[in-house]
Amino acid sequence: MTPTIRQLLARMAAEPPHVADMSRRRFIGNAASFGLTVAAATALTRHLAAPAMAQGVTLPEITAVPEKLKGSGVVRVCSYGGALQDAQRRAYFKPFEELTGIKVIEAEGPDIAKVKAMVETGNIEYDVTEQEGASVLALAAKGDYWEKIDYSFFDVDNIDAAFRHELHVDMLPYAQIFAYRKDAFRGKTPQNNKDLWDTAGFPGPRALMGGGALSPDLEVALMADGVAPGQVYPMDVDRALASLRRIKPQVVKWWGSGAQPAQLLADDEVAMATAWNGRIAAIQAAGAPVEIVWQDQLLRNDCFAILKGAPNKVNAQKLTAFITMAAPQARLSSLITYGFVNNKAAELLPPERLRLLPTAPDTKPKLINYNAAWWAANLDAVKGKWTAFLLG
Template identity: 30%
Template sequence: MKRRTFVGAATALTGASFLPGFANAQSKEIRMIESGGASGESIQKGYIDPLKAKTGINVVRESPSSLGKLRALVESGQTGTTLFELGSGVVLQAKKLGLIEKLDWAAINPAPMFPEAKNEYGFGYQYFSTIMAWRKGAKEPKNFTEFFDTKAFPGKRCLPDYPHYCLPFAVQAAGVPIDKLFPLDVDLAFKKLNEIKKDVAVWWKAGAQPPQLMKDNEVQYSICWSGRVVGDPAFGLNFAGGKADLSFICVVKGSKPEDKAAANKLFYEMSLPENQAKAAEVISYTGPSPTLDALLPKDKLWQFPTSKQNKDVQYFENAEWWADNGEAVNKKWEAFKLSL
């Protein structure tokens, strides 16, 4: 990729990065690997377009992202990709593997953000939720105890084929409150899943499956990502007990100083609530500004993971616990799946 840099603009731009030997130098174009789809389009509209309009810096997007792809990039010694999107749990793995760099938060100088979004190794740019949903007309559960009660709420279920998206809800169904979920009682979770497994028609791997299965009336209840069902009149949903999580943008290990200086400009744009509101027009996920609610359509606040009414009733993903215990839990998960 052909690159050009320009000199002298950094002092005039908010959040400039001043690095020894590269003062006032930043790239005119950098590359990012993100998760794709509407999420990627929200990055373009909300953050890249404003960045380019203000500074002339362009960000070229590619997708999809995965830990394996990041590892291959770093191990190959490439310096062409600067930014990489990772889930909260994967950020910790990437850090331990030495695949990402610390962010220079002083250089970014962001607008106010929720504290969990200011990770030492990543910018938490997009909240998303995993919640309960049901086919319209089905009896409506108010919590996961009711969701797992197939006698009182009859119908087939569709659950995630991922332990970190499934086990905490099973623990809730057993009566554990959301502020006491971690450390996770894994045995209790599997006990609850064994009680309901005969009513689980599909264990999904792709996020598009639950809404389609509900529309086709193959299942009546699902645990799914909120962005797949909110705003669709075919579904009912409830954020109560849901899992709020963050997607992070990280800096690839070995990135050039002038590329990191340009990346800091993008991070600053990502911190602005007015830009986060633009991104939320594309997908019903939200950025990390505490003042974002005031800029979102009042009649659509119920759709967004970080609106106060939803954030207050969810638990936040415990990435540290999963990083420490995920391998052992995955082995138990595979054994459980063999019993189905």
């Protein structure tokens, strides 16, 4: 493997699960340009594939929509393709078309640089795009690139204020958690981040995030060191690294892709690992004796944002509002183990599904909101210190 391909794979692995899956599909499609066969490119990126969409599930019905969401014409939306966009199509794009009279035209591959260029040239190819909130805010700091979200279309009574922003609205929650082998501690049960660090009370090897291009688990390191969840941000990076140094001898893998910690747990190579909740749900479904600890873990989110000057901006507001209604959110959560932003969605999901989701009523209060804006502002500084930590 050439250094260029190795560096590219590391960067791809550092992306959120659905973004990594999109990058994987693009890499495979361009295999020849890297001197690879499709089979070789597929093998190299197998660990980046997102969990498959659930099959044979009954989705909550959507029989009507508010009159204010009905209309005509089209709306153009850009998402990440693959299993995620297949699920989004079933969960809400198709029902939106059928119930509102507005046709949804899909695109794949959100690109913040492309958004910037489209708005600046006026050649806008899609109206609304899925993004991370930090990307929306970073571009907004450079100019007027986004429409304000019109919450008069939304079910605001059932969407937490933390999910509602001026220029974007959250719509795809997932969690960064830690999980443990249920057969590792003779009946003892880890409860929080201090237990993740307690190698005497809960002995065994660990896997923590920080390999490849992924950032390290600074938040859990600080909470393990006694920082209160509400005081994690802004982070004291040096204190977090000092905390990580204490557990470093027990860390057998600094993982760099979402599949790695799940596989290590399933293969009984580690007793505990930080991970993304969807990856753990997949091995649980396959029978692995693994459990998630939700307490004081991180709730992350994707959002939808509407491009400034979008030709179908009113329809984009309507689509975004529809997506965040209870039934469409519950339909998506039925297909892929992402959470929901509409609190009423919980009433439409069976208990066995809710227990897998980060925004279930019993789970969400345990989580803290991941501060993507802090990471965007501090990532380069953290990376320099992290590299020195790994070498030291």
